Amino acid sequence: MSLVYFKNVSKAYNGSLILDNVSFKIEPGEFVSLVGRSGVGKTTLLKMLIKEEAPTKGRIFFNEKDINKIKPTEVTLLRRKIGMVFQDFKLLTQKTAYENVAFAMEVAGYPENMIKKDAPELLKLVNLESRANNFPFQLSAGEKQRVVIARVLAQRPELILADEPTGDLDPINTWEIIKLITKINELGTAIILATHNKEVINTLNKRVISIDSGKIIRDEEEGRYLI
Amino acid sequence: MFVILKRIFRTAWQGLIRNNWLSIACISMLTISLMILGSILIFNNVSHNLIDVLEEKMDVSIYFNREVPEEDILKIRNELIGNDKIAKIEYVSQEEALKRFEEKSSQNQTIMKALEELGENPLVAFLSIKAKDTSYYSEIIEEVNNSSFKDKLMTVGLAENQRVIERINALSKGIKFGSFFIIIIATILSVLISFNTIRMAIYSLRGEIEIMKLVGASNWFIRGPFLLEGAIYGLTASVLAIVIFMPLVIWISPKLETFVSEISISSYFWSHFWFIFGIQTLFGIGLGMIAGFWAMNKYLKA
Numbered sequence: 001m002s003l004v005y006f007k008n009v010s011k012a013y014n015g016s017l018i019l020d021n022v023s024f025k026i027e028p029g030e031f032v033s034l035v036g037r038s039g040v041g042k043t044t045l046l047k048m049l050i051k052e053e054a055p056t057k058g059r060i061f062f063n064e065k066d067i068n069k070i071k072p073t074e075v076t077l078l079r080r081k082i083g084m085v086f087q088d089f090k091l092l093t094q095k096t097a098y099e100n101v102a103f104a105m106e107v108a109g110y111p112e113n114m115i116k117k118d119a120p121e122l123l124k125l126v127n128l129e130s131r132a133n134n135f136p137f138q139l140s141a142g143e144k145q146r147v148v149i150a151r152v153l154a155q156r157p158e159l160i161l162a163d164e165p166t167g168d169l170d171p172i173n174t175w176e177i178i179k180l181i182t183k184i185n186e187l188g189t190a191i192i193l194a195t196h197n198k199e200v201i202n203t204l205n206k207r208v209i210s211i212d213s214g215k216i217i218r219d220e221e222e223g224r225y226l227i
Numbered sequence: 228m229f230v231i232l233k234r235i236f237r238t239a240w241q242g243l244i245r246n247n248w249l250s251i252a253c254i255s256m257l258t259i260s261l262m263i264l265g266s267i268l269i270f271n272n273v274s275h276n277l278i279d280v281l282e283e284k285m286d287v288s289i290y291f292n293r294e295v296p297e298e299d300i301l302k303i304r305n306e307l308i309g310n311d312k313i314a315k316i317e318y319v320s321q322e323e324a325l326k327r328f329e330e331k332s333s334q335n336q337t338i339m340k341a342l343e344e345l346g347e348n349p350l351v352a353f354l355s356i357k358a359k360d361t362s363y364y365s366e367i368i369e370e371v372n373n374s375s376f377k378d379k380l381m382t383v384g385l386a387e388n389q390r391v392i393e394r395i396n397a398l399s400k401g402i403k404f405g406s407f408f409i410i411i412i413a414t415i416l417s418v419l420i421s422f423n424t425i426r427m428a429i430y431s432l433r434g435e436i437e438i439m440k441l442v443g444a445s446n447w448f449i450r451g452p453f454l455l456e457g458a459i460y461g462l463t464a465s466v467l468a469i470v471i472f473m474p475l476v477i478w479i480s481p482k483l484e485t486f487v488s489e490i491s492i493s494s495y496f497w498s499h500f501w502f503i504f505g506i507q508t509l510f511g512i513g514l515g516m517i518a519g520f521w522a523m524n525k526y527l528k529a
Contacts, residue, residue: 050441079443090438094245107444112230155443 009058036211083152142173238452257464260417425518457519461511
């Protein structure tokens with residue numbers, strides 16, 4: 001049973017085709033990198049998985065459930081199973097690091113005592129226990145991204161979508177984030193990493209799906225960045 | 228349920244404190260809106276009181292010729308009482324008319340001396356008529372003028388009253404009509420001010436709403452604290468509006484009373500304090516919540 005299945009998916013904006021008849025499967029616990037130039041449709045592909053965008057043609061399955069057919073009320077449940085890490089972090093600016101993590105747990109319906117116990121643990125896991133009461137504007141880019149990862153972990157997702165998570169980070173922070181994401185994957189969570197960071201892809205030595213002109217041009221196990 | 232309520236209260240309170248300038252702006256604009264509403268309530272009462280005072284002061288006095296005996300006048304009174312436009316008729320005899328005149332003019336020595344030198348009562352008996360509605364006065368005057376007892380009357384006084392009655396009627400209609408339009412315009416104005424302020428506040432938080440949705444929060448999970456925040460804005464604004472009103476009423480009331488002594492804003496304000504505060508609070512909370520709900524829907528649907 002595949003965790004994710006894109007079946008002949010196409011997406012067009014104002015008549016211009018961004019993704020053209022894309023098909024691929026991702027198994028539970030797998031680590032997949034999506035590579036391609038900027039504007040090639042990597043983010044669109046991820047957005048379709050959390051139903052922020054709808055495909056123009058084709059079907060997308062998550063846990064064998066057709067995402068296009070789920071009701072609007074079920075979208076929230078889908079998004080609790082799929083964590084997202086963004087290049088621009090998307091942290092709640094009015095909440096502290098702790099509150100951002102706790103918020104994801106509240107959304108998922110965890111009891112208060114569990115939130116009080118687990119949220120600090122998760123911040124400790126990303127080495128941010130001392131920054132728990134800081135607001136996002138008081139954190140560095142690397143720290144913000146680590147809070148995002150802690151927030152995603154709080155959701156206990158089956159799949160994490162990381163859209164250029166190291167795009168705004170220096171090399172040291174980039175590797176810290178990649179290490180964290182790899183560690184999460186080793187613990188059993190599937191990852192889709194969209195990036196155009198050649199060095200990261202070539203070091204990971206994991207499955208790579210290369211997209212160009214809206215089509216999958218290469219899908220290799222232990223692939224390399226060849227665009 | 229308790230956990231959900233606790234979370235909503237905590238998040239709403241955090242939102243209020245952490246977005247303090249936004250909260251101050253919203254509360255200030257809502258306070259202005261509620262003060263407009265409070266002013267409307269008071270203005271409406273004052274204008275209607277003014278009409279009541281004028282109407283209360285209004286009457287038509289039918290003066291009889293000196294030679295008409297009291298029995299005839301009382302017979303005419305009994306005849307007029309059956310008229311369904313008339314609320315009350317008071318008979319004032321020659322003696323009673325003189326007594327009232329003397330009481331009224333007791334400070335004026337010239338008048339008192341002239342009365343004394345005259346040696347007899349120069350006043351005549353009359354019927355003081357109060358109509359059920361001010362609009363009936365003209366008709367009553369016309370009916371009296373065309374009645375079977377018209378020869379027994381001194382009709383000059385009636386004609387003068389008619390002009391005053393017409394003016395008061397026009398003024399009364401004008402006030403009622405004007406206050407209705409002022410109420411409509413002021414209400415629209417206060418609703419627009421509040422809606423736009425809260426819409427701007429929600430607009431500035433649209434990014435947060437988007438993130439909450441991406442994390443998997445349901446629409447009601449997101450809405451709850453924002454709606455409560457709107458309600459707190461409304462409640463705070465209502466308290467502020469009534470607190471600002473207090474010294475204003477104390478200051479304005481005596482000034483207005485020098486023009487129309489029967490109208491007291493302060494007595495109306497204090498006797499209707501909880502009514503005004505209640506209406507303001509309901510309006511404020513309602514506005515805060517409805518505006519928040521409406522403004523958020525746009526971003527929750529996106």
